[in-house]
Amino acid sequence: MPLLVMKFGGTSVADLDRIKNAAEKVKREVERGYDVIVIVSAMSGKTNELVNWVETTSPLYDAREYDAVVSSGENITAGLMALTLQEMDVPARSWQGWQVPLKTTSAHAAARIEEIPRDNIDAKFAEGMKVAVVAGFQGISPEGRITTLGRGGSDTTAVAFAAAFDAERCDIYTDVDGVYTTDPRITDKARKLDKIAFEEMLELASLGAKVLQTRSVELAMRFNVRLRVLSSFEDNDETSGTLVCSEEEIMESNVVSGVAYSRDEAKMTLISVADRPGVAAAIFGPLAEAGVNVDMIVQDISEEGRTNITFSCPVNQVARAEQAVLKAKDDGEINFHGLVADKDVAKVSVVGIGMRSHTGVAAKMFESLSAEGVNIKVISTSEIKISVLIDRKYMELAVQALHDAFGLEKTA
Structure with a gap:
């Protein structure tokens, strides 16, 4: 079966109603014939709350325990998303980083992904699972401890899974409907781009555009993972959002894109x-x-x-x-x-x-x-x-x- 990776950020899974809305989008892709890997962030505001709890408890905290606490927000979302899909009669289960296992370095709170073996998830797809809901932002160190990837790590998780599983595309669902020529809050003339090259998106991300996390764009460019940025709060079709892709896919563009x-x-x-x-x-x-x-x-x-x-x-x-x-x-x-x-x-x-x-x-x-x-x-x-x-x-x-x-x- 063709495979799609879908990532939902914190605002997209902020409460049970939004999780249900996201699950309906996943179900539609399953009905179109895809196996789906869903990457979820913690519910909006939850990671900040967990960080505050750690810092209040232990100002000079053990970074290993920090990761154990802070990563739990994504685990909650993954479980709730899997349960919601099951209620929709979609065969789904949740995966924490260590269960995949998503292997990382030992740099707690700033770990880097080293390997994502396919065997465990592929075996479940072969048994009839249609959706693997994976907790983003987290992995496991060589020492067997939970690690986190740093801010924006769920975007990086999603792109890494798309590369590891040869996904047709990686869809990043956010609270905006694509990548614009500039911030629409500054000028109402800002225009949503249909396509943008990896290099342009990388520059824009590093220069202040907050639509995608820089590490995720670097990874997508390295492995030629096609990214699509689109809104969780709109009905989308194949032409929705902005496609981040190789320069060769863009026939002609303005001299300046953004x-x-x-x-x-x-x-x-x-x-x-x-x-x-x-x-x-x-x-x-x-x-x-x-x-x-x-x-x-x-x-x-x-x-x-x-x-x-x-x-x-x-x-x-x-x-x-x-x-x-x-x-x-x-x-x-x-x-x-x-x-x-x-x-x-x-x-x-x-x-x-x-x-x-x-x-x-x-x-x-x-x-x-x-x-x-x-x-x-x-x-x-x-x-x-x-x-x-x-x-x-x-x-x-x-x-x-x-x-x-x-x-x-x-x-x-």
Whole structure:
């Protein structure tokens, strides 16, 4: 039988009525002739509640016990989904990560998937089971302990199962009906995309779009797993949602496919750094060790042996970054005259595989921002992306201007 993977996020299984609604969608796919693997998240808000219980009980908690507690939310959803399907006369059973078994590394709360053997689930399909309801976000370590995959881990679980079982497709059900050219809350001209390439989705996810978790898109691109993003709260057909697929499946697309933004950014500048071999390593090594997620990096032209180095990071990591570079200075690893942090910036990016074969994208981007009086502080580019740091108060204006400039409300 052809196999389909269906993943339901927390809002899609927030209560018994929504679980029943999701189960009806699964039943429809079974009636179309599919065997189905359903990946479920914990009911909306449950994981946060469990995390809070752990942190209240034990501020310096044992990470192994943290995973044992926090993973239980998905177990509840899986059992309720299986029971709901059984009430609909659909042969289904629930699976916890260790029962599959989904094998992971030993990095508790941030484990990575190593292997998903097919034998146990395939045997049950052969016996007549039509739906395997698998608790997302969790697996088992080589030591036999329950592990969790980190935030968004259920998306990663779903893609990994689709790859392991050669699924025809992996459907990700959320509270939105697809991937848009930008956030519809910022501009009503935002348009839902029928298809988007893996690379574009990966860039958008990493730049602030919250529709799909970055690790899941990386995995889908690696194993060429076709993803479909669609709404749990609408009646869907084969044309619903947005298909995330290989570039070869997209006949023609706009030069720019989407505009992404990240509101909570900060810009940090080390002033008058002694310019010598190894200075960048001496700065960014301590930042990495401190867990600071550095993004854009710019180094000025050196004058008289000194230079300025600017980088961006999440605004909630500024204190950690300051501590790391000041300690490196005190230890004599780097020499600079000042440190300036600007916590009132945002990152706005345009993304599109069409940039590879079209010129003038940067010029159009900069001209449209200039026309709106938006000053660019830092620029970063890749083959299919251009990002700028700007004052946060201009973020929505910049997104709207770029969406209009590149005609994203129109199809290619």
